[in-house]
Amino acid sequence: MDRIDRKLLNLLQRDASRTNVAMADEVGLSPSSCLRRVRRLRKTGIIDRIVAILNPAKTGRVLKALVTVELKLHGEQHMRRFLDLAIAEEAVSQAYAVTGETDVVLMLSLRDMEEFDALCDRLFRDKTNIARFFTMMVIRTAKEETAIRL
């Protein structure tokens, strides 16, 4: 893991669609050496995966919301049961168990408020183990970064 590897990772985190030939050129290596480095980075797991990032607005998911959830019962099995419910939801893009005043934080990507309403029904109402939940609708996304600075 040297300077060239870091350079490759930075390039790939921005745009992994460029060709190996172009990458080799940018870092000053031959295509074969460059390819072997990238393959090593993938095999060792530093590069987890290569994916397409869609534009949420163009897919109809125009609303984002953060929800903090406080459970009534905090045991491991109760926590797991709720998380399993939550992660099965398409609108839930992130789900974390956290320290602090609340137990779980969810990030939602929603089509509209109707979807939010239905989701609340499934996750938070009635017989579930929810003490309280607070919803923060996202007004502005200032940063949303998949890349990691090396």
Add this chain to the structure above:
Amino acid sequence: MDRIDRKLLNLLQRDASRTNVAMADEVGLSPSSCLRRVRRLRKTGIIDRIVAILNPAKTGRVLKALVTVELKLHGEQHMRRFLDLAIAEEAVSQAYAVTGETDVVLMLSLRDMEEFDALCDRLFRDKTNIARFFTMMVIRTAKEETAIRL
């Protein structure tokens, strides 16, 4: 945007490193048709970008934290000033202005608590416009999904 486009998007959101030939095979198109579809999806912006996702743990960023921030002064310029400060930080991977009890929510990816301490110094202490902030350390990541279901 038909069934095949959706299939392509789902495939690419999982693994964009496969070849066009393989993709064409999976959706039952010829490579040339498949390529033209993917190019159209990129040109129209539905596919925003293709990126490498790194394994945070292998890059030394082993801690995650969510921070809710309440500002003293809520004017647009004050909000913007704080957000600009926050998004300039490498450890801040997501930053949102939100409705509700707090004004801003940050997602942090940290190397250690020392980095957190230093970050707090820069963003929250002293002369800044911070009324309060609450930190939730992530205990468990149950879901962290870049893909959008179509």
Add this chain to the structure above:
DNA sequence: GCATCCCTGCAATTTTATTGCATTCTTGGC
């Protein structure tokens, strides 16, 4: 019914990825 437009597959061509191999570079031990 017909013209138009879009999409498709095929085939030729260009570009890229991949691999073996000889050489160079780096590193650790002495």
Add this chain to the structure above:
DNA sequence: GCCAAGAATGCAATAAAATTGCAGGGATGC
């Protein structure tokens, strides 16, 4: 400082993939 072992590099040949032109098929609107 010198040598040996392992790792990384560039080159060249080969295989595979991407790209493009073109002709045919199907849907759409008039």
